[in-house]
Amino acid sequence: MRKLHARDKTMALILTVFVCAAAAAAQSSPAGKALTVDRIWSQPSLSGTALRGVAWAPDGKRLSFFHTTGSGHDAVTEIRVMDAATGQSSVLVSAEKLSSVLPRDSSQPTQATGLGRRPPASYQWSPQGDALLFEGPNSLVWYDLKSQAGRTLLSGSDGLADPKFSPDGRWVSFVRDHNVWLVSVAGGEPRQFTRGGTEEIREGELDWVYPEELDARTAYWWAPDSSAIAYLEMNERGVTLYPIQDPTSYTGATHTMRYPKAGDANPAVRLFVADLQGGAPRAISLAGDFATNRMDKNAPAADDPTQTDFYVARVDWLPDSRHLAVQHLNRGQNDLELMIADAATGQAGVVLEEKDPYWVNVADDLHFLSDGKRFLWSSERSGYRHLYLYDVQGKQLARLTQGDWEVVRLDGVDEAAGAVYFTATEKTPIERHLYRVRLDGSGFTRITKADGTHGINLSPGARFFVDNCSDAAAPPRQDLYRADGTRVAVLNENKVAELAEYHLSPVEFFSLTARDGVKLNALMIKPPDFSAGKKYPVIVYTYGGPHAQVVLNAWGGATFLWHQLMAQKGYIIFALDNRGSTGRGHGFESVIYRHMSDHEISDQRDGVAYLRSLPYVDGSRIGVWGWSYGGYMTLNLMFRAGDDFKAGFSGAPVTDLRQYDTIYTERYMSRPQDNPEGYKDSSPINHVDGLKGKLLIAHGTGDDNVHVANTISLINKFIDAGKYVEVTLYPGRGHPISDPPARKVLFRRVTQFFLDNL
Template identity: 35%
Template structure:
C-alpha cells in the first residue's frame, strides 16, 4: 500500500578491503577517547548507500545531488556492472524546478513524479509540491501544491493524489483535475489518507489504490468526528505558543469509523463496500484480477483477521481467508499474488512466523518454510524459477540470513553470510541483490550478489571507519545467554577495556523489551553503542538482555506478556540483575537501568518494583500508564481498560511511586505526539504526592525522538552521562 518514494540521502562512496575483526580488538592501539561530541557530530557514522529504487530489467536508480551546484539528478545504473548508464532527469534542465527531493516512476518507467517543498505532518506523512515529468518529451507538468501521496494510474494517463482530506485525479490528456470526494474536513473526515493511529501503528499513509486496468480507485474513508482530541502547546520562537490539535484514540476510546469505497472512473461515482463486522481495515491490495480487490479487516482485539475478495463490478465482498489466534495477529506487507492469483502469505499459525502458499479460494496449498525459527522478511517470488527469497533467523536469533527456497518448500539455500545481519535489496526481476552485512565487529559492507548467492563485487566496506575505530577505546560485545525464569535469554555485555575480574564494577543495564522487539543482535553499532562504550571506559559494565515478550523466538515466547505488559518483562530484568550481581566483579549496590519509550516504562518499573537491586534508573519518553497510549498498539496486547483494568493498573509505575528509593531521572519532550508528555506529568504528580525526590529534564517542543534543534542530543546525553557518573560511578569508588 505504500507509495514508493525515494528520498534524497547523499553520501560519499568509498571502496576498500575488509580487515579482520582482530584489528578492532587490539588493545595496544586503543588510545583515543570516545566523547559525546564525537558520537553526535557523526565521527562514528558509517558510510551508507543511497536508497536505491529497483527498475524494470536489471537496473536500479539513485537520487544524486551535486554538492557544488545543488542540482539533483535521477540516474540509472546496471546491477550487473554497478555503472551508471544514463541520467534520466537533471534539475538543471527543468525550468520550473530547481531541485527535487523525491521521485517515483510509473509502471513502464516513461514518466516520473518529482517532489519538493516537503512539510512534515507526522512520523511518515508529509505534504509537498509535485510535478510529473515525461522522460521522452522532457515535459514538466505541475500536479499540485501542498498535496499528498500522488501516484500514476497503471495506464499512465492520470495521477491520483490527496489534498486537505479529499482525493483528486488529474487527467493529463485533457489537463483536467477531478475532485472525487468532497466531504473531507480537518479532524472530522479523511479520504484516502490514514489517520494518526493507522499511520503510526499500521505503518502506512496512502489509503487509495488503482486497479490494474485503471478503471477503479479503491480508497478508505476515516470518520474521526467522535474520536477524542489531543492538543499540545508548541512554544517555538513566537510570542504566544500555538496549539497542535489532532484526533488521538487512546486505549478503550472511540476509534475512527473506517469504510472502504470503490470509485468508478468512467461514471465518476463511488460505492461504499460492505465488509461485515470489523474495527480496522489495515490493508487494501488489488489482486492480479483487474476487478478483484483484497481488503484486510481486523476486529478490535486484533486476533481475528479476514481477507475479503471485493468485486469492483458488483461492489460486493466474499471471504477469502480467516485467521484467528488467542493473542493477536501482526499486519505485514507480505501478501503477494502470483500469476494464477494464488498467493503468498506469512503466518505464525504453527507457532513461528513462516511462509505459506494459498489458492484464490483461500485453501492452503502448502507451508513453504518450517522450523523453530522465524522468517523476518519476505523479498519476492521469481515466477520463472519458482523461487522465493526471504530473510530469517535460521542461524540463530541474533543473526539474519538471506535464503532462497522453491515454491514447494524444497532446495533451500543460504545466499548470504552465515553470521551477523544480512539484508537484501533485490532487483525487480530478482536476478541480483545488494546485500548489506554487518556484525558487532564489522561495520556495514555493501556487496552485489547474484540470485544464486554468488558474491560478485564489494561496493562499499567502511574500511576507513574500522581502521579509525581500532585506535579508540572500544570494548567488544560479549554475546551469551542467561537462564532467567526458565528461559535462556539473549544477552550482551560490555566490560571496561582494562577489565580486572578481581575488581568490582557498577553495572548499567539497557533494554527496550517491547513485544516482538530485539536489542541483542549481532549487528554494527548504533549511537547508543558508542555511548555505552564510553561509559564502559569510565568504569561501568553495560549489559543488555532481551527478556520474555521480545521477538524472534516464537509466538509463545513473544506473546506470554499478553494482557500483562510490564509484568514478565520487569520480572526478567530484576531477576537478571540479581543473578548478575552474584558475579564477583559486579558491585551489587550500584546497578542501574535505562530505556527509551517502552524501555522507559520498563526502567521506571524496574526501579520501583526492584528497589532491592536497582539503585538508579533513567527513563526517556516513557509510557507510565497504558491508559494514555493509543488504541491500536495498546489493545493489541492489553485489550481495553474496560476489559482488563488490573492489567493496566497493576503494571503502571504511577501506582508504585511511593516505592521509589533510588535515583530517578525522567526525560520527556513536550512536543511528543506519540507518547504524550502527559505520561511524565502524571508520573511527576504521583512522585510529588508520595513526597519522593527525583530529577527531571523536560525538553520543549521535541518529539518522541528528542533530536531536532542544535545540540539537542548532545545536551541530553551529557545530562544522562553526568547523572550516571554521579549516582553509579562516583558512589562505587
C-alpha cells in the same frame, strides 16, 4: 521475589559466547581517542553514510541511486543508474539537470545540488521505466529520461502526500486537502478524485494511529489495469481531539490531533471503489463472522461501535483488477479475516481466517501469483511465523517453511523459477538473513552468508538484490548481488576510518537461563582496559517490548557509540531480550498478554542476578536506561525492582497505559474497561512508592506519540509520595528528541547522571 546468586545453579551461563571478530580486529590501543557526546552527535556521522534514493527500474535490470560528491554547501548530487548484470554505472540525471527541473522550495535551505536548489526528497520510476517522478513537499515533477526534459505537474504552497503513478503511467495521484487528486503526466490542471474529504473525514488519507501501530503506508490503491481506485474513508469525528501546546509560544499556541486512547472511539472506516471514468463510489460490504463489524453502505455515525470496533488492516487488488483482498481485523485483534471482495458489486466473502488466544500480528506477506488463483500467506499458527501457499478458495496447497524460527518478511517471488525469497531468523534470532524456497516447499537455502543483519531490496522479477548489511562492529554497507548470492558490485563500502581511532570494545553475545529454564539472549560490552580482577558498575540497556530487540548483531548507531563511551569511562554495558520481545516466536512474545511488564521485570531481574554472579561486577552499582517502551520498562524496574537498580534514566515513557493509543495498547492489554486490574498493575504511575534509587526522566513537549502528559502526571504522583526526581523537558521536540543540539545536551546530562549516581 527470590534473588539468584553465584551459588544458585538454576542461573546457568550459557551455551555459547562469541565476540564480534571485526570489532576485535579493529580495536585500537588502550591509548586510543576517547569518544565524546559532542562527537557522537556531530557530522560527519561515525556511522558513515548510507546510499540514498535506491530504486529498481520496473524491468528489474537497472538500479538507480543518488550520488553525492563534496560536502556541505559544495555538495553536488546526481542520479546514477547501474546495469545489475554487469555492475557498470552511468549518470542517469546530472546535477545540472536536477537543478534545472526542480522548483525552488523557499521553506528549505539551499544545498545539495551545488546550484542553489535542493535535490528531491525522493523519486520513483514510471511503470514503463521511461520517466522519473520527483517528489517535493509541495511539488511533483515528471522527468522524461529520453528527452531529458522535465515537466512540473504540481507546484504551489499547498502540501501533498502519497504520490503514485497509475499502473499505465498516464496519471499521477496524490493526497491533498484530505482527498485523492489526479494529474495527467501530459500536463494540465489536477482534478479532485474523491469529494468528501474534510479535517474530520479523510478520503484516501491515513489518520495518525493506522500508520503508527498497523504500519499502514497508504489509504488508496490503483487497480492493476488503472481503471479504478480503492480507498479508505476514515471518519474521525468520534476520536478524541488532543491538544499539544507549544510552551515557547507567547500566546500559548496549540495544535490538535485526533488521538484515540485505549478504550475510546476509533475512526469509523469504510472501503470504497471508484472508477476513473466517473460514477458514484461503491462501498465494499465487509461482513465477517466476528461480532459488531458489519460495514454498511450508508454513512455511519462516528460513535457507532459497529463501525469503530474493527480495522481494515490491509487492502490489495487481485491481478484481475476485478477483486480486492481485504484483511479485516476485529478490535480485540485476535481474529483476522482475509476477505475477497467483488469491486463491482461490493460483496465480499471470507476465504481465510486467523484466530489466536492472544493477538494476531498483521504482516505484509500476502502475495498473489500472476494467475490470480493462488497466493502466499504467512501465519503464526504454529507458534512461529511461516509461509504457506493457498488457492483463492482458501485451500492450503503447500507449507513452504517450518521450524522453531521466524519468517520476518516475504521479499519477493520469481514465478518463472518457482522460487520464493524471504528474510528469516533460521540461522539465529539475533541476525536476519535472506533465504529461498520453492513454491512446493523444497529447496530451502540460505543465500546471505556473512554474519550480521541483512536488509534486502529485491529487484522486480527477483533476479538481483541490494543487501544492506551490518553487524555489531561495522556500520551498514550496501552491495548488489545476483539472486544466487554472487556479488555483482560494491555500492557503498561505508568504511569509517575514524572509528579505528577509538578504543571500541568488542560486543559479546551470549545467552543465560532464567529461573524457569527459558533461554534469554544477552550482550555485554566491557571497558577497553577490562581486568577480571576488578569490580565494575553496570548500565543495563532495555527496551523489552513487542516487535523489537536490543540483542541483535547489527550496527547500533549513536546508542551503541554512547555505550562505548560509557565503557571507556569504566562501565560494563549489559542488555537482555526478555520475554515479550521479538525474534523468538509468538509464544515467547505473547506471555505479556493483559499483564505487560510482569514477565519482563522477572527476566530483567534474572539478568541482574546473573550479573551479580560474576566476580568482576559490583552488584551494588547497577543502573538501567531505555527509551519509549524502554523508558516504560526503566520506570517499572526502578519502582518494582528497586533493590536491584541504583539509578535509572527513562526517556519518553508511557507512565499510564490508559494514556496510550487504542491499537497498540489494546492488542496486548485488551480495553481498560475489560482489564482494569491489568492496566493498574502494569502502569508505572501506580508504583512510585517503590522508588529507592536516583531517577532521571526526559520528554519532548511536542511528542505526539507518547504525550508529555505521561511524565507530567508522574511528577504529580512523586509530589504526592514526597519523592524528588530529576525531569528535563525539551520544548517542541517529538518522541525521539532527535535533533543534534538537544541530543547533545540530553546525553551530556545522562552521562553525568550515571557518573554521579552509579
